[in-house]
Amino acid sequence: MxxxxxxxxxxxxxIINTNAFKTITIDINFRRQVVKEExxxxxxxxxxxxxxxxxYPNERELIIESEKLYDLKLISSTTRMGNYTNLSFKTRFxxxxxxxxxxxKKSIEFMMDILFNPNVENNSFDEKILKKIKEKVAKNIKTxxxxxxxxxxxxxxxxxxxxxxxxxxxxYLEDLDKIDGKQLYNYYKDMLDNDIIDIFVVGEVDKxxxxxxxxxxxxxxxxxxxKTDILVKELEIAKKINKFRETDDVNQSQLTFLATLNGxxxxxxxxxxxxxxxxxxxxxxxxxxxxxxxxxSYAYYINSDQKNYxxxxxxxxxxxxxxxxxxxxxxxxxxxxxxKGKITEEQxxxxxETIISAIKSTLDTPSGIINTYYAMILxxxxxxxxxxxxxxxxxxxxxxxxxxxxHLHSTYLLEGVKNESN
Amino acid sequence: xxxxxxxxxNETIYYEKLDNGLDVYLYPKKTAYNNYVTFTTKFGSIxxxxxxxxxxxxxxxxxxxxxxxxxxxxxxxxxxxxFFAKSGALSNAYTTFKNTTYLFSGPKNIIENxxxxxxxxxxxxxxxxxxxxxxxxxxxxxxxxxxxPTDVLYEHIRSNTLHNNHFKDSIIGDVEDINSxxxxxxxxxxxxxxxxxxxxxxxxGNFDENQILEAxxxxxxxKKFAKEKKIEIxxxxxxxxxxxxxxxIKLNTNISKCAYNIKVNINTFDIDKRKLNIYMxxxxxxxxxxxxLFDQEAKDKQLITNSMYINILNCDTHLIIxxxxxxxxxxxxxxxxxxxxxxxxxxxxxxxxxxxVLISNEIFSFENIEIVNEMIIDSIIFDxxxxxxxxxxxxxxxxxxxxxIVSKIDFDxxxxxxxxxx
Numbered sequence: 001m002x003x004x005x006x007x008x009x010x011x012x013x014x015i016i017n018t019n020a021f022k023t024i025t026i027d028i029n030f031r032r033q034v035v036k037e038e039x040x041x042x043x044x045x046x047x048x049x050x051x052x053x054x055x056y057p058n059e060r061e062l063i064i065e066s067e068k069l070y071d072l073k074l075i076s077s078t079t080r081m082g083n084y085t086n087l088s089f090k091t092r093f094x095x096x097x098x099x100x101x102x103x104x105k106k107s108i109e110f111m112m113d114i115l116f117n118p119n120v121e122n123n124s125f126d127e128k129i130l131k132k133i134k135e136k137v138a139k140n141i142k143t144x145x146x147x148x149x150x151x152x153x154x155x156x157x158x159x160x161x162x163x164x165x166x167x168x169x170x171x172y173l174e175d176l177d178k179i180d181g182k183q184l185y186n187y188y189k190d191m192l193d194n195d196i197i198d199i200f201v202v203g204e205v206d207k208x209x210x211x212x213x214x215x216x217x218x219x220x221x222x223x224x225x226x227k228t229d230i231l232v233k234e235l236e237i238a239k240k241i242n243k244f245r246e247t248d249d250v251n252q253s254q255l256t257f258l259a260t261l262n263g264x265x266x267x268x269x270x271x272x273x274x275x276x277x278x279x280x281x282x283x284x285x286x287x288x289x290x291x292x293x294x295x296x297s298y299a300y301y302i303n304s305d306q307k308n309y310x311x312x313x314x315x316x317x318x319x320x321x322x323x324x325x326x327x328x329x330x331x332x333x334x335x336x337x338x339x340k341g342k343i344t345e346e347q348x349x350x351x352x353e354t355i356i357s358a359i360k361s362t363l364d365t366p367s368g369i370i371n372t373y374y375a376m377i378l379x380x381x382x383x384x385x386x387x388x389x390x391x392x393x394x395x396x397x398x399x400x401x402x403x404x405x406x407h408l409h410s411t412y413l414l415e416g417v418k419n420e421s422n
Numbered sequence: 423x424x425x426x427x428x429x430x431x432n433e434t435i436y437y438e439k440l441d442n443g444l445d446v447y448l449y450p451k452k453t454a455y456n457n458y459v460t461f462t463t464k465f466g467s468i469x470x471x472x473x474x475x476x477x478x479x480x481x482x483x484x485x486x487x488x489x490x491x492x493x494x495x496x497x498x499x500x501x502x503x504x505f506f507a508k509s510g511a512l513s514n515a516y517t518t519f520k521n522t523t524y525l526f527s528g529p530k531n532i533i534e535n536x537x538x539x540x541x542x543x544x545x546x547x548x549x550x551x552x553x554x555x556x557x558x559x560x561x562x563x564x565x566x567x568x569x570x571p572t573d574v575l576y577e578h579i580r581s582n583t584l585h586n587n588h589f590k591d592s593i594i595g596d597v598e599d600i601n602s603x604x605x606x607x608x609x610x611x612x613x614x615x616x617x618x619x620x621x622x623x624x625x626x627g628n629f630d631e632n633q634i635l636e637a638x639x640x641x642x643x644x645k646k647f648a649k650e651k652k653i654e655i656x657x658x659x660x661x662x663x664x665x666x667x668x669x670x671i672k673l674n675t676n677i678s679k680c681a682y683n684i685k686v687n688i689n690t691f692d693i694d695k696r697k698l699n700i701y702m703x704x705x706x707x708x709x710x711x712x713x714x715l716f717d718q719e720a721k722d723k724q725l726i727t728n729s730m731y732i733n734i735l736n737c738d739t740h741l742i743i744x745x746x747x748x749x750x751x752x753x754x755x756x757x758x759x760x761x762x763x764x765x766x767x768x769x770x771x772x773x774x775x776x777x778x779v780l781i782s783n784e785i786f787s788f789e790n791i792e793i794v795n796e797m798i799i800d801s802i803i804f805d806x807x808x809x810x811x812x813x814x815x816x817x818x819x820x821x822x823x824x825x826x827i828v829s830k831i832d833f834d835x836x837x838x839x840x841x842x843x844x
Contacts, residue, residue, distance in 0.1 A: 020453035022785050063713045067775050071782040136727040142676040146571050249674045251565035285507040297558030353510030360529045361456035
């Protein structure tokens with residue numbers, strides 16, 4: 001599998017030609033530096049563009065058209081990668097082999113219509129539709145609380161001052177009222193002009209045809225765009241762990257930790273941290289899982305997650321109420337054990353193999369392939385073979401060295417208190 | 423080895439029944455990097471009453487799921503998750519109403535790992551101590567589900583709709599059930615339901631079908647099993663009526679979750695079950711999904727922000743068709759649903775469009791070995807065979823048959839469940 005990179009002037013086109021799929025995927029990515037005040041706007045834009053266009057002026061007509069195109073799938077999503085926020089519009093549709101002729105061309109044109117021909121009048125999005133979209137975003141903000149795991153992590157991070165990861169990626173209720181159709185349209189224009197744009201195409205495609213369709217339909221002219229350093233500045237090492245605690249009417253308590261990564265080398269950030277995280281709490285074979293769940297039955301789940309470009313690592317666990325002190329002790333002990341090298345060569349080997357498996361199996365899905373190539377652009381990630389070679393090079397000593405650069409910084413506990421009112 | 427060729431999709435699945443009764447399905451895919459292998463017993467949460475050595479056994483609820491946890495316990499063998507991790511593979515298991523499935527995924531050592539999967543599932547080690555310690559973990563899992571409003575909603579949909587049908591009970595059981603489980607009960611269930619003749623293996627990934635089948639055969643030949651016995655499951659009679667017409671449950675959530683459920687007796691229809699399911703999916707899709715007029719009107723009236731989630735649960739005797747959403751205005755929404763069901767008008771154009779969607783979904787499934795594997799499991803569990811001509815079946819669906827099904831559904835046989843914010 002190879003990727004051809006084509007400079008289209010105002011954007012970059014990446015075509016990955018492969019016969020592994022019966023579908024074609026096109027993923028259009030817009031990115032810029034994350035700004036707290038823009039999060040809600042981007043979420044509205046993500047939703048409103050997929051709602052309707054001038055040609056298909058309501059959601060229903062747009063959906064019916066996508067079903068006629070053999071159920072073309074349309075997904076928009078916002079993600080944050082370090083200091084960048086990324087808005088992706090992705091479509092996936094059947095290869096012409098399985099449809100009537102011209103399905104590819106029609107599908108791409110449909111996608112272009114969604115991006116460049118929005119339902120706009122007098123330089124403003126329709127206020128009625130915007131109101132509907134705002135309701136949807138508001139609902140997502142409000143239902144965050146239904147997922148206690150995400151909610152607890154969100155509360156943990158909220159306590160960190162002014163870092164991209166402390167922002168609420170679900171948006172802000174108070175911002176919703178401030179945004180009208182005109183402002184949102186201006187933001188849309190601004191995004192088309194000033195965001196860095198990368199387009200990925202995966203499938204069995206005719207390169208010339210794709211290039212031609214995009215040239216005719218992808219309308220953006222600005223060539224020079226501001227770049228940002230993706231890496232979030234690291235937090236200072238905490239002298240004492242910052243403790244936050246709330247109680248709620250829940251059956252299971254959520255215990256979360258944030259650890260800082262301080263002074264990582266590029267190699268450690270790209271490779272060693274992955275193996276470290278796998279060992280600590282990456283799977284049901286990890287040190288935390290074994291110590292907290294299997295040996296002590298304190299928790300149903302316990303995981304760790306490295307955010308290498310945020311310079312942090314998260315640990316989160318669903319535990320029996322009242323057990324937080326015991327679990328905290330076990331977590332601290334696990335971190336110290338790795339620092340002291342109380343890990344076996346076998347554990348390191350297993351963790352490395354797991355990471356290598358993940359790198360390989362990513363290539364089985366179009367999204368995984370796109371992520372792999374996008375990482376090469378974003379963080380100058382190496383090709384798959386080199387990455388596997390580098391993971392293989394990691395030794396127990398490398399992990400011990402890295403472990404000493406990881407420090408617990410804060411903890412948040414959502415403690416279950418049973419309220420028997422119902 | 424028999425080749426099952428799937429018409430219009432250009433895919434082949436291989437099948438063989440081994441001497442000990444084990445069914446083996448192989449789906450080789452040369453472009454895949456990963457492998458996904460599952461080993462399934464036709465034993466799920468609904469099999470609570472069965473005959474064993476001429477006695478009728480009644481087991482505590484949740485025992486299939488408990489057994490799933492304990493099958494991982496080994497005496498003379500390395501811990502499964504450690505074994506699989508050595509080659510970077512991940513192992514897991516899950517329990518549904520009708521089956522328990524053990525699996526691993528990983529790009530390396532497919533034969534060795536497949537044989538290990540057979541070995542560990544076919545030779546677990548139960549002890550009083552390891553059973554006791556599992557009770558704490560499962561209790562945590564139950565608490566985690568209790569904290570998820572949507573899980574609570576689904577539990578009540580079934581328990582308020584079904585009288586005797588075991589689909590009414592939760593898969594995981596409640597804390598009291600779990601505490602009454604002991605070694606003897608587990609052994610009884612294991613001996614009855616984990617015989618090779620009640621199980622099947624599905625291998626999907628990048629491998630040579632002849633070579634792996636040879637290895638599986640040799641592995642099974644080297645083991646001794648009891649004589650194959652017919653398993654007698656106690657048949658339950660299920661009334662057509664629902665149990666409770668309405669229930670409002672107060673929970674810790676921001677936005678209410680609501681479900682409108684229709685109970686349909688499968689024997690009302692003189693039609694193949696699979697076809698019936700497809701028709702139901704089409705009928706309720708056309709009436710309520712994001713391409714429906716209903717959706718547009720409900721959103722315009724600001725009753726809902728997201729489209730209805732349509733869930734069709736096949737409970738052997740009946741179907742439960744649930745229309746689910748999140749809204750505080752559920753009364754108005756239910757009224758709208760009721761009105762819609764009184765005045766059903768489905769056009770040929772609607773049907774033809776949905777056929778395109780269904781065909782597309784079938785082809786999309788073959789993008790991913792994991793989905794293919796799951797599709798094979800579902801086919802065996804629900805239909806006991808793999809349909810070779812699914813595309814032709816879809817193409818032949820017609821409006822007369824559809825309308826005849828609509829006319830036979832008793833739409834008044836329904837109930838509602840609401841999870842309301844405290």
